[in-house]
Amino acid sequence: MAGGEGTRLRPMTANQPKPLLPVVNRPIMEHVLRLLKRHGFDETVVTVQFLATLIRNYFGDGEELGMHLHYVAEEVPLGTAGSVKNGEEHLRGAPFIVISGDALTDIDLTDMVRFHRENGAMVTIGLKRVPNPLEFGIIIVDDDGRVQRFLEKPTWGQVFSDTVNTGIYIMEPEVLDHVAAGEVVDWSGDVFPELLRAGESLYGYIADGYWEDVGTHESYLRAQADVLSGKVDVEIDGFEMSPGVWVAEGAEVDPEAELKGPLYIGDYAKVEGGAELREFTVLGSNAVVRPEAFLHRAVVHDNVYIGASANLRGCVIGKNTDVMSGARIEEGAVIGEECVIESEAYLSSDVKVYPFKTIEAGAVVNTDVIWESRGQSTLFGPRGVSGLINVEITPELVVRLASAYATTLKKGTVVATSRDVSRAARTLKRAVISALTASAIDVRDLEAVALPVARFHTSQNGIGGGIALRTTPGDPQSIDIVFLDERGADLSPAAQRKLERVFSRGEFRRAFPGEIAELSFPSRGTENYAHDLIRHIDITGVEEAGLKVVVDCAGGTGSLILPTLLGRVKADVLTVNNRLDEASPTDTLAKQMRDLQRLGELVSSSRADFGVRFDPVAERLSLVDETGALVDNERALLVVLDLVTAERKGGRVALPVTTTRVAEQVANAHGAQVEWTPTATDELTKAAMADDIVFAADGRGGFVLPEFSRTSDGIAAFVRLVGLVARTKLSLSQIDQRIPEAHLLRRSVPTPWAVKGSVMRSVVEAAGDREIDTTDGVRVIEPSGAWALVLPDTAEAVTHLWAEAADSDTAQRLLEEWAGVVENAEG
Numbered sequence: 084m085a086g087g088e089g090t091r092l093r094p095m096t097a098n099q100p101k102p103l104l105p106v107v108n109r110p111i112m113e114h115v116l117r118l119l120k121r122h123g124f125d126e127t128v129v130t131v132q133f134l135a136t137l138i139r140n141y142f143g144d145g146e147e148l149g150m151h152l153h154y155v156a157e158e159v160p161l162g163t164a165g166s167v168k169n170g171e172e173h174l175r176g177a178p179f180i181v182i183s184g185d186a187l188t189d190i191d192l193t194d195m196v197r198f199h200r201e202n203g204a205m206v207t208i209g210l211k212r213v214p215n216p217l218e219f220g221i222i223i224v225d226d227d228g229r230v231q232r233f234l235e236k237p238t239w240g241q242v243f244s245d246t247v248n249t250g251i252y253i254m255e256p257e258v259l260d261h262v263a264a265g266e267v268v269d270w271s272g273d274v275f276p277e278l279l280r281a282g283e284s285l286y287g288y289i290a291d292g293y294w295e296d297v298g299t300h301e302s303y304l305r306a307q308a309d310v311l312s313g314k315v316d317v318e319i320d321g322f323e324m325s326p327g328v329w330v331a332e333g334a335e336v337d338p339e340a341e342l343k344g345p346l347y348i349g350d351y352a353k354v355e356g357g358a359e360l361r362e363f364t365v366l367g368s369n370a371v372v373r374p375e376a377f378l379h380r381a382v383v384h385d386n387v388y389i390g391a392s393a394n395l396r397g398c399v400i401g402k403n404t405d406v407m408s409g410a411r412i413e414e415g416a417v418i419g420e421e422c423v424i425e426s427e428a429y430l431s432s433d434v435k436v437y438p439f440k441t442i443e444a445g446a447v448v449n450t451d452v453i454w455e456s457r458g459q460s461t462l463f464g465p466r467g468v469s470g471l472i473n474v475e476i477t478p479e480l481v482v483r484l485a486s487a488y489a490t491t492l493k494k495g496t497v498v499a500t501s502r503d504v505s506r507a508a509r510t511l512k513r514a515v516i517s518a519l520t521a522s523a524i525d526v527r528d529l530e531a532v533a534l535p536v537a538r539f540h541t542s543q544n545g546i547g548g549g550i551a552l553r554t555t556p557g558d559p560q561s562i563d564i565v566f567l568d569e570r571g572a573d574l575s576p577a578a579q580r581k582l583e584r585v586f587s588r589g590e591f592r593r594a595f596p597g598e599i600a601e602l603s604f605p606s607r608g609t610e611n612y613a614h615d616l617i618r619h620i621d622i623t624g625v626e627e628a629g630l631k632v633v634v635d636c637a638g639g640t641g642s643l644i645l646p647t648l649l650g651r652v653k654a655d656v657l658t659v660n661n662r663l664d665e666a667s668p669t670d671t672l673a674k675q676m677r678d679l680q681r682l683g684e685l686v687s688s689s690r691a692d693f694g695v696r697f698d699p700v701a702e703r704l705s706l707v708d709e710t711g712a713l714v715d716n717e718r719a720l721l722v723v724l725d726l727v728t729a730e731r732k733g734g735r736v737a738l739p740v741t742t743t744r745v746a747e748q749v750a751n752a753h754g755a756q757v758e759w760t761p762t763a764t765d766e767l768t769k770a771a772m773a774d775d776i777v778f779a780a781d782g783r784g785g786f787v788l789p790e791f792s793r794t795s796d797g798i799a800a801f802v803r804l805v806g807l808v809a810r811t812k813l814s815l816s817q818i819d820q821r822i823p824e825a826h827l828l829r830r831s832v833p834t835p836w837a838v839k840g841s842v843m844r845s846v847v848e849a850a851g852d853r854e855i856d857t858t859d860g861v862r863v864i865e866p867s868g869a870w871a872l873v874l875p876d877t878a879e880a881v882t883h884l885w886a887e888a889a890d891s892d893t894a895q896r897l898l899e900e901w902a903g904v905v906e907n908a909e910g
Contacts, residue, residue: 084250085112085184086132086157086166090584091299094419094437095401100134102184103141104303105384107310107319108331108349108367110141111297112184114317116148122192124180125150128173130166132157163250164268171259181252181270183296187306189316190251190292199253202228204286206258206278209251211294214840222248222271223847224287230279233271246287246844249294292316300417304397307382308363311345321347331368340372349385367402381412390426398430401438453589462586463579465764465877467565469555472507476562478514485515485550487586488566489522491578494598496547499567501529501537503640503700505668507562508552515550515564516602523594526602531663533640533701535796536612538571540605542792553700554669572768572794613647619791620802626653628809631691633657633707634801635682638664639699644798654805657689669699679705679713687711692808693815697797703784704797706804708815717742720780721749721822722815723800726807727778728753734777737770740859740872741885742782743825761859762874768794826894827887832905834882839875842882845908846873846901863901869893871901 089101096104102112119127127150131138135156145152155170167174167181178199180192190209199207208230210222223232223246233248248271261277262268278285293315295306309315311327321331327344330336334348339356346360349368354360357374364378367385372378374391381395389395390408398412401420406412409427416430419438424430428442431449436442440452462468468484470476492498500515502508509531519526527546529537534551541549549567566574566582574582585591594600632654636642642661649656660678667674679696686694686707694707706714706722714722724736724746733754738746739762747757755777760770764781771779771793779787786800787793808815834842846861856862860874860883869888876883882905886898 084130084166085138086130087185088133094417094435095399097419097438100138103137106187106306107347107365109320111187114187115182115184116150117318118189120148120150128153128155128170130155130170132160162267162269164262164270164274165266168259168262168264175256178253178255183250186296187315188294190290190294195288196253198288202286203284205255205283207253207286207288209249210246210287210289211249213247214838222246222287228286230285230287233276304382307365311347311363462583466563469561469563471560472562478511481511481514482518483586484564485518486522486591487582489519489524490585490592491581492524492547494523497525497527497545499527499529499537499541499546499549501532501551503553503668504531504663504665505554506665512552520600520602521594522592523598523600525600527605528602529608531640533644533798535701535798536609536644538794539612539792540608541567542571556669557671559669573765575765609644609647613644616791616799616802617651620799622652622802622806624810625805630805630809631655633682633685633691633694635659635678635696636661637678637697637699638662638667639701641697641701652802652805683707683711683713695801701797702795704800705784710816714815716782716784718819720782721746722818723786723804724778725749725818725822726811728755731777735775737767737776737779739767739781740862743827743887745823745825749822759858826891827885828894828898830884830898830902831881832902834880834909836880838909842905842908846904849904869897871897873901
């Protein structure tokens, strides 16, 4: 299979297909074909799509390799199974092997065939244990090797094994009967699960050999080092001049050159006296290295010139590129083909230069020089796009982000923009507006507004999306850029990936002069939100109950909506910090605890019924009961859940799997059912879209009231709570006391990224015969009903653990047991 574009490897693959990328001066696909030949496979079908002519021209009919190659082209990508189906005419009549043309491996294919035949398998899947399984499909097999379950490209919360699909399959020809012709079909996503459900014999062969999916710049460099170190059994084209120093035919190496292997010098390359080549350096054919040049872990493709005193470390240089004297190229940098790096230029770590570019003499380059597309996987985090103000998030970056977002929308689409009270958000929002209008996107600027109001406005008819800027919670030096869809919810992972692709390629749409869009400032946005909120949220009984409530706006944008809203709620409300505080645009823990203590004192001294503190964007809230005591977020969830389900008497509630199972008791007592969701915000929002969901919460002060909004809304939660307490005629402490005590404990264990997959496999193995739930992470359920959840963090090198039992001592023992499993698995 040789049809992939290798997007993540750009600029190396900007002008050549990934299978032709050289590993120690030989294309990856050639290494694969030689492996097939070594194991007796000489009749080969090659599926091609991206830059197919280059592959055909290089390999021809396979005669030079002693093989017979047949090419099958796809007009459009058909998926992993669809592309094989496309070559069906060559595959009928006997079992066949499917193997990727862009993965470096020396797996024992002969032994894999033996395994396939002995088990009478319809499909045998080659498996390999890897430290980071996120980019691969996870497969669970039983002790006999029979496949039990598939999971394609999981998040860390879904990782329960480090045994991944290598994409190497042995198949009986009748498998192709299960693949629709001319359609996009995937083996792991479509065909294999169907065969598994049908009870067909699918087996997994766990290979001991080497396998590396060369899909990133890091793995590309690693593959070179592994070949030179002898970790993978492939043929190196050359002779070993001294231990670890491989030199190909026709190469010239001056005796005064310093070589420290392992390294490789390609055919007809020239290394002049005084040059120094260090470990894991690879020179392609016809490369020239001038005196005093220094190369260490550098991969240099064909026909490259390295000038005198140039310094290359841990980088890749594309073919036909000239690196002039004194140039310095640092770790992780990748230079595309036919570039010129002029004298004394400096390219910093991880810079990507796309083909046909010239870097001027003496230039210092610390950002990518883009010609075409490239891959990037870390743009979005759990709070949108986040980073340090004017360091990681600059006006230039914001313009590119907004341009990428605009490019994903149709011209003439209307987008709402908003911000919190900070000056940084105000400044960067102006950059957002300029980029959007220059891309033919009409902008409705809500200015400084509470985030729930921005989400509400974005969800109205005629709005195609939104961008909200807010100071990162707990970090006044950072900012979050939150992209919204037409429902006012955060962009789905699929929409995020689409935006990332456009952003990374730099392919931004620009409007013609007559298409420059308009900027408007909608009036009465806050009033419309307040009117709609009161229309949908039940506040009957509030005036009769004579409730007194203390509200802390935290100096945030919630203070802009409350004057309009409180007059309609008809409760006696004392507000504090009800002003915009530019100097303190986010919550630090110290500020939050100080404000909550003061709120408690005000509630107690004023004999109020309860107190509420909004976060600075009014998306979440904290509760204080009538005694002035803080109701922590977990108990607040249970209190509001009890009130809502008692009144609704049925329906379903959506809660993350990390919530105490006391919530299930509370919901069931009132005839409601709990739907457990993954912890990601978009998963809770997705669950809340169902018609029969009456309530959702995240356990961190965020509440979703589906009768008004399907996203987290602290203001709506406050109004709903006022009505519920008024009609219940019970205090918050009385409601809290009637709810069983929860014994839920949490711990975080530092976990290196490289071992997260093996940690989760160890957790599954340690569970034994106990019931497990893999909604998010791995939750192990004891026969007594106690449970422990092990969940790798998506953004940090830690693993989170939760444990709940009938009492704290048992929960503590359970937590320690699973923390021990995680720590032992780390080695």
